[in-house]
Amino acid sequence: MTQKLSFADAIREALDLKMSQDSDVILMGEDVAGGAEVDHLQDDEAWGGVLGVTKGLVKKYGRNRVLDTPISESALIGSAVSAASTGLRPVAELMFNDFMGVCFDQLLNQGAKFRYMFGGKVKTPVTIRTTHGAGFRAAAQHSQSLYSMFTFVPGLKVVVPSTPADAKGLLIAAIEDDDPVIFSEDKTLYNIKGEVPEGEYKIPLGKADIKRSGSDLTIVGIGKQVHTALKAADELAKRGIEAEVVDPRSLSPLDSTTILESVEKTSRLVVVDESNPRCNVATDIAAMVADQGFDFLDAPIKRVTAPHTPVPFSPTLEDLYLPSSEKIIAAVEEMVGETLTTA
Amino acid sequence: MENTEVKKSSINKGHGLWMFRKMVQIRKFEDSVHDIFARGDIPGFVHLYAGEEAVAVGICAHLTDQDFITSTHRGHGHCIAKECDLKGMMAEIYGKATGLCKGKGGSMHIADFEKGMLGANGIVGGGPPLACGSALTAKVKGTDQVTACFFGDGGNNQGTFHEGLNLAAIWKLPVVFVAENNGYAEATPFHYASSCTNIADRAQSYNIPGVIVDGKDVVAVYQVAREAVERARRGEGPTLIECKTYRNYGHFEGDAQTYKTEAETKEHLAEKDAIQRIKQYLTEEGIATNEDLETIEQEVEQEVQDAIQFAEESPFPAEDQLLTDVYVSYPTDGGVA
Ligand SMILES: Cc1ncc(C[n+]2csc(CCOP(=O)(O)OP(=O)(O)O)c2C)c(N)n1
Ligand SMILES: [Mg+2]
Numbered sequence A: 001m002t003q004k005l006s007f008a009d010a011i012r013e014a015l016d017l018k019m020s021q022d023s024d025v026i027l028m029g030e031d032v033a034g035g036a037e038v039d040h041l042q043d044d045e046a047w048g049g050v051l052g053v054t055k056g057l058v059k060k061y062g063r064n065r066v067l068d069t070p071i072s073e074s075a076l077i078g079s080a081v082s083a084a085s086t087g088l089r090p091v092a093e094l095m096f097n098d099f100m101g102v103c104f105d106q107l108l109n110q111g112a113k114f115r116y117m118f119g120g121k122v123k124t125p126v127t128i129r130t131t132h133g134a135g136f137r138a139a140a141q142h143s144q145s146l147y148s149m150f151t152f153v154p155g156l157k158v159v160v161p162s163t164p165a166d167a168k169g170l171l172i173a174a175i176e177d178d179d180p181v182i183f184s185e186d187k188t189l190y191n192i193k194g195e196v197p198e199g200e201y202k203i204p205l206g207k208a209d210i211k212r213s214g215s216d217l218t219i220v221g222i223g224k225q226v227h228t229a230l231k232a233a234d235e236l237a238k239r240g241i242e243a244e245v246v247d248p249r250s251l252s253p254l255d256s257t258t259i260l261e262s263v264e265k266t267s268r269l270v271v272v273d274e275s276n277p278r279c280n281v282a283t284d285i286a287a288m289v290a291d292q293g294f295d296f297l298d299a300p301i302k303r304v305t306a307p308h309t310p311v312p313f314s315p316t317l318e319d320l321y322l323p324s325s326e327k328i329i330a331a332v333e334e335m336v337g338e339t340l341t342t343a
Numbered sequence B: 001m002e003n004t005e006v007k008k009s010s011i012n013k014g015h016g017l018w019m020f021r022k023m024v025q026i027r028k029f030e031d032s033v034h035d036i037f038a039r040g041d042i043p044g045f046v047h048l049y050a051g052e053e054a055v056a057v058g059i060c061a062h063l064t065d066q067d068f069i070t071s072t073h074r075g076h077g078h079c080i081a082k083e084c085d086l087k088g089m090m091a092e093i094y095g096k097a098t099g100l101c102k103g104k105g106g107s108m109h110i111a112d113f114e115k116g117m118l119g120a121n122g123i124v125g126g127g128p129p130l131a132c133g134s135a136l137t138a139k140v141k142g143t144d145q146v147t148a149c150f151f152g153d154g155g156n157n158q159g160t161f162h163e164g165l166n167l168a169a170i171w172k173l174p175v176v177f178v179a180e181n182n183g184y185a186e187a188t189p190f191h192y193a194s195s196c197t198n199i200a201d202r203a204q205s206y207n208i209p210g211v212i213v214d215g216k217d218v219v220a221v222y223q224v225a226r227e228a229v230e231r232a233r234r235g236e237g238p239t240l241i242e243c244k245t246y247r248n249y250g251h252f253e254g255d256a257q258t259y260k261t262e263a264e265t266k267e268h269l270a271e272k273d274a275i276q277r278i279k280q281y282l283t284e285e286g287i288a289t290n291e292d293l294e295t296i297e298q299e300v301e302q303e304v305q306d307a308i309q310f311a312e313e314s315p316f317p318a319e320d321q322l323l324t325d326v327y328v329s330y331p332t333d334g335g336v337a
Helices: A007-021 A057-061 A073-085 A097-103 A105-117 A147-151 A164-176 A225-238 A256-266 A281-292 A315-321 A325-336 B013-039 B053-060 B076-081 B086-094 B127-141 B159-170 B199-206 B218-233 B262-271 B274-284 B290-313 B319-323
Strands: A002-006 A027-029 A066-068 A091-094 A127-132 A157-159 A181-186 A193-197 A209-212 A217-221 A243-247 A250-252 A269-273 A302-305 B068-070 B147-152 B175-181 B210-214 B239-244
Touching (some): A007 A164, A007 A193, A027 A073, A073 A091, A073 A097, A073 A105, A091 A097, A097 A105, A097 A147, A127 A164, A147 A250, A147 A281, A157 A164, A164 A181, A164 A193, A225 A243, A225 A269, A243 A256, A256 A281, A281 A302, A302 A325, B013 B053, B013 B076, B013 B218, B013 B290, B053 B076, B053 B147, B053 B175, B068 B127, B086 B290, B127 B159, B127 B175, B159 B175, B175 B199, B175 B218, B199 B239
Parallel strands (some): A027 A066, A091 A127, B147 B175
Antiparallel strands (some): A157 A250, A209 A243
């Protein structure tokens, strides 16, 4: 059985399910409930997160388990990490991934390293839900895509869902996972709708998904860029090229097998990643394929990414900043050495 | 804690009228942005300063273009009080090439270093360490420049606030920390999020003066700010001023504000309205007549309309602007690696 849910609703459903099953699962973050200690406010009128994703959960689970924090991200992330290593299974919401700048130590030097530094004797089952992505006209400090930075860090797992169903299944897996997981949601996807399995539904971390199959070309897309890749694939099909679209879904661990198998079949690879190009996930995947799948390739690998700039505010510039299906098609044309025209 | 007994009689005409004009500019500018945003002509999101005018204006009345301010996500009022150009601001908020930051920054990142305005800030708590930096520049260079650091009741719970106060205190940096306590950080009340009764109480831990003032009364803000700015200029170190205030609009445009009470909204928007109060003060003290003030209001109305027209008629940035201004210099073009 499935139901049609928005991306935001699917996330809320995953949280609800895990909270109902496991009393160690708590939510914490800025205004995840909203209106703390406002006497006249009914809990169902509370914000439920700045974008409303956790709305309603405080009414169901109470303020002991849905905790509004002060604007103190170091205390938020640090306490979530340590609560995790001492017996809870917290889901901490970092409103925008950009704010990781405030509190990164608590992950980078603390939570991510506990397991290794302490000789494999400690578990830190914390999930950090956060948002990334441009297109919201939110400018340089609220629009970055930093999942590439988190992927860089040994000890962190990193998940970037692209559909409502994946969001639900992956978030449940992330919460159940015994390692620290960054669950990074593209804020411009919250309203997209899709069929989502009801009840228990879990997608293992480290398992890519083929969102469209094709034999001529592989396009790996990250998060929202899966949709850009699918749009490009539709366009390419009109020009006689069948693209396969692979969604890694989790960046760490990365399902390199599925990517390599696809490239083996298609002999061509484009990676679409909204994060800035230096040391990003596109570069990482390109290097992996160059290293392990060189013999499969008939053409150089192409990366379609944001440029090496901060995110601009002006809508005209922000639209140029983002990857697009046009940019993907241009990359494919470069790769095949000809201009593609509709058949 | 020092209690401030405000002597209201010592504001000269020039300062009084300047403050009135600036407060009216902020109010009209923000009311207009509210309307334009509602029509959908402004991209992204905006945080409006209406209701809090007395804070920025009462503080900046003592600053020149040589002095610095750091600001917040709710920065339009600080910019106006620091004499940023209304046209350049409005164009920036529209994302136009003629904006103060060429449309690259937007509402949350308006800056004008020539006016000593070091930038609105999208990161809550971003300001205090930056204020220490500009104050350090002044101190090392031996100038008498002062930095005013604005932040909210939410911002005072960031580690950066505490680090900034401590650093400014031990180095006796010329900073005036200005807490704008409007009662809420987004939908979270101050009394829940902060362990202190007053933000000013926190000054004690850092051995600096902490002052509470009615932030809806520009004359009162002006008086305490004078003392703090003078103290900073004399090299005696920072002061923390807590201004009790209220934001007239929601956290951002579109906020249903269910956490507010009707009584407080009524109190602040009507009885305590900062602009009505300065009007009353200026006329009662014989500093200005109602006609003088009406003339100023009309002039400001025109300025704001001109700013809107300027913004609307300005072009969006050219495409090549995407890749410029990342560095001062860079051996390649700074484009895609
Ligand atoms: C580091 C960081 N955390 C959270 C936010 C999201 N945020 C923006 S404004 C705000 C509330 C700020 O409250 P306060 O400091 O009281 O300022 P006010 O909005 O009341 O002027 C929050 C939580 C942010 N921009 N930066
Ligand atoms: Mg506030």
